[in-house]
Amino acid sequence: MKLNKAKCKVLHMGRDNPKHNYRLSREWIKSSPEEKDLGVLVDETLNVTRQHVLAAQRANRILGCIKSSVTSRSREVILPLYSALVRPHLVYCDQLWGPQHKKDMELLEWVQRRAMKMIRGLEHLSCEDRLREFGLFSLEKRRLWGDLITAFQYLKEGAYKKSGEGLFTRAWSDRTRGNGFKLKEGRFKLDIRNKFFTVRVVRHWNRLPREVVAAPSLEVFEARLDGALGNLV
Numbered sequence: 001m002k003l004n005k006a007k008c009k010v011l012h013m014g015r016d017n018p019k020h021n022y023r024l025s026r027e028w029i030k031s032s033p034e035e036k037d038l039g040v041l042v043d044e045t046l047n048v049t050r051q052h053v054l055a056a057q058r059a060n061r062i063l064g065c066i067k068s069s070v071t072s073r074s075r076e077v078i079l080p081l082y083s084a085l086v087r088p089h090l091v092y093c094d095q096l097w098g099p100q101h102k103k104d105m106e107l108l109e110w111v112q113r114r115a116m117k118m119i120r121g122l123e124h125l126s127c128e129d130r131l132r133e134f135g136l137f138s139l140e141k142r143r144l145w146g147d148l149i150t151a152f153q154y155l156k157e158g159a160y161k162k163s164g165e166g167l168f169t170r171a172w173s174d175r176t177r178g179n180g181f182k183l184k185e186g187r188f189k190l191d192i193r194n195k196f197f198t199v200r201v202v203r204h205w206n207r208l209p210r211e212v213v214a215a216p217s218l219e220v221f222e223a224r225l226d227g228a229l230g231n232l233v
Contacts, residue, residue, distance in 0.1 A: 009031065066078070086111070095197055105139075147200070156221075
């Protein structure tokens with residue numbers, strides 16, 4: 001199979017990137033300020049705000065189609081449609097592009113609040129109470145829930161533990177206060193580095209209760225995490 005040179009682009013990253021020109025055989029490759037990879041838009045500054053906008057737009061369009069084509073407003077109808085058709089656009093691959101700024105978080109949360117308002121019978125409740133009534137988390141809590149589950153797999157699960165040995169550093173201490181399995185928090189000058197999974201999850205992991213961290217299996221950890229999540233966010 002021949003390489004399609006027309007589909008190849010160079011994405012220059014880094015503040016001091018010299019932006020060299022590259023070529024395949026004798027043809028020069030064009031540079032691009034942003035590219036989409038597996039549905040995630042990445043630009044040369046690693047700013048993912050536009051990805052949030054696109055995700056919210058896609059989810060909103062589908063939600064609008066549901067609103068105009070489905071007459072029922074019962075939870076038995078709207079909740080499954082939202083979970084199957086709308087929310088996947090808001091959470092797809094969010095471990096990579098998950099929002100860290102308030103404006104981006106609110107943009108995605110607004111879509112979920114709009115979906116919850118479509119369900120009749122609970123208009124007197126606040127958005128947080130509606131989510132609790134439906135057994136749902138805010139998208140922010142859902143992202144944190146996913147991060148902590150992934151961290152547990154890398155730290156405790158046999159199949160993942162070997163791969164995660166170099167991701168986290170155990171904070172050894174004689175102090176008995178806390179969960180007994182604390183991780184070392186790194187310090188970085190670049191704000192974008194502090195948003196990486198291996199950095200952002202440490203602070204929340206260290207705040208988990210001892211009985212959650214000491215769960216004997218992933219299933220038990222998930223069940224105990226549900227109760228502890230409200231104190232983290």
